[in-house]
Amino acid sequence: MTNTSYPASYYAASANPAPSRPALQDDVETDVCVIGAGYTGLSSALFLLENGFKVTVLEAAKVGFGASGRNGGQIVNSYSRDIDVIERSVGPQQAQLLGNMAFEGGRIIRERVAKYQIQCDLKDGGVFAALTAKQMGHLESQKRLWERFGHTQLELLDQRRIREVVACDEYVGGMLDMSGGHIHPLNLALGEAAAVESLGGVIYEQSPAVRIERGASPVVHTPQGKVRAKFIIVAGNAYLGNLVPELAAKSMPCGTQVIATEPLGDELARSLLPQDYCVEDCNYLLDYYRLTGDKRLIFGGGVVYGARDPANIEAIIRPKMLKAFPQLKDVKIDYAWTGNFLLTLSRLPQVGRLGDNIYYSQGCSGHGVTYTHLAGKVLAEALRGQAERFDAFADLPHYPFPGGQLLRTPFAALGAWYYGLRDKLGF
Template sequence: MANTPYPQSYYAASANPVPPRPALQEEVQTDVCVIGAGYTGLSSALFLLESGFKVTVLEAAKVGFGASGRNGGQIVNSYSRDIDVIERTVGPKQAQLLGHMAFEGGRIIRERVAKYNIQCDLKDGGVFAALTPKQMGHLESQKRLWERFGHTQLELMDQKRIREVVDCDQYIGGMLDMSGGHIHPLNLALGEAAAVESLGGKIYEQSPAIRIERGANPVVHTPQGKVRAKFIIVAGNAYLGGLVPELAAKSMPCGTQVITTEPLGDELARSLLPQDYCVEDCNYLLDYYRLTGDKRLIFGGGVVYGARDPANIEAIIRPKMLKAFPQLKDVKIDYAWTGNFLLTLSRLPQVGRLGDNIYYSQGCSGHGVTYTHLAGKVLAEALRGQAERFDAFAELPHYPFPGGQLLRVPFSALGAWYYSLRDRLGF
């Protein structure tokens, strides 16, 4: 049987040691079968186990193999489209529910880290950096919007103030969110998986779901086993493949690229980011960066529509890093990798139910670290019969890409080119 290891990355190289997990080689019975051991699946499993459900998790490769173990590691609040866009789309009542949930994911992460003693280099503080007056105006509006929904840990920064937290002369200002922050994302996933197992949950690695037998008592088939369940949660996101065709038609895997420097040493690291906050800029195709626990700089950006792996990731991302920090021109890059996230046409997550007993959440659209933890809680609530918050997400429109799968890549790339051109021209 094929054994899929972690892709080479800084996170895989610095992951906390964990015991090997077996592949499923038998038939098992459970209350809930979760497909995917990333953040959505692990969060769902934890909330369900804490509520008394029997849970089995199937992972095609290894825990956190996908976006959960390869992302930029930034705790960023809200969704890929903010609450004002949701309000215009669905009206004030539904937006009120979704708005108050927009800041819950980060709290869930911190609760999990504290409750289960997860060692993942958790740091508080995230910066949104503005390159233009228009972007600064957007941040001022965003602060008012978020405060309307009770989120008050925010500080607007002028050019002098932002230079105190990031040694980059590109920015004219920004906004600091002290409920934002950053983590070692793979170690967070591994810690959550250990928490699942501590509560009696079962996790099978190298056990891809290859077929779902739908019906009153659904069955998930793997190459060497099967899981009979009362409920199924589909949490594969960009790595789900064609397992559920109706979900694949309304989403598109996209790749983002990340590099990690050699260790910078305390003095240089502290000069770049004196308070150890993470940073993302306000461009449509944004750059994001932060320090690791061992004082490296992780820098990411760029989008490859359709999730192809670029031939030379460092050649794409290193110039972006040097534009922000020319003082790193002689610094060596130790790691470069790509990972996929799942994009929806609306840039809003897709949550729903297929039949009576198959639930799903997908399409974080690049904003998944916090949302996926919230999604797990919302899915668990729905299985317990408390569906108000689940319904608020489920009622968001799920649009298919124009032209189907054949044209979704060129259409999306054209749209991204248009918005990135606007960024460059300052519109």
């Protein structure tokens, strides 16, 4: 059987020690079988174990192998489409429920880090950086919107103030969210996996789910074993493949690219980001960056629709980094990698139930670090019979991509080209 290891990345190279977990080779019984040991699956497992469920997690590769262990590491609140967009689509009552949850994921991460003493370089503070007056106006509206839902840790930054937090001449202003922040994403996943096991949960690696036998007592089959459960949680996101065809039809894997510099040293690192906040700009196809615990700059951006791996990641991302920080022109890039996230047509997460006992959450659309932690709590609530918050997500309308799987990539790329052109032209 193939043993899938982590792709070469800064995160894999700097991961905390973790045990080697066996592949499933037996037939086991459990209350809940979770498919996928990324943030959604691990968060679900933790909440369920804390509420007395017996939980088995199946992971096709290694804990945090997918987006959970490769992302930019930024704690960003709300969803890929903000609460005002949701409100226009579903009305004020459902939007109120979703708005009340929009800032919960970051709190869950911090609670997990504190409760289980997870070493993941957690830092507070995230900046949304505006490149145009129009983007600055959007941030002003966003601040009012978020404050309407009780989120008050926000500060608008004028041009002088943003220069104090990021040494980039491109920005006209921004917004600081002190409940945002950043983490080493793979170490967060590894710490959560250890927490799952400390509560009696079992995680099998190198154990892809190859078939789900649906029914009153569903069974998940792997190449060498099977799990019979009362409930199944499908949490594979962009790495689920076609295991559940009705989920694959309404989503599309997309790739994003990330680079990590050599260590910059304290002085240069502090000159770039004096308060050690993470930053993302306000473009549709946004760039994002932050410092690591050992003072490297992590810089990411760009989207490859259909999740093809580019031939030269550094050639795509380094020019973006140098546009923001020309002072890094002589700095070496030590790592470059890509990872997939799952895009939905609405850019809102898809949550639901298949039959009576198969639950799922997918499609964070590039906004997954906080949402996935919330999703685990919401899924666990639903399995305990408390479905109001689950239903608020499940009732969001979702549609298949135009043209089906064959044409979804060119349609999405065309849309991205249009919005990228709007970013460049400033309208």
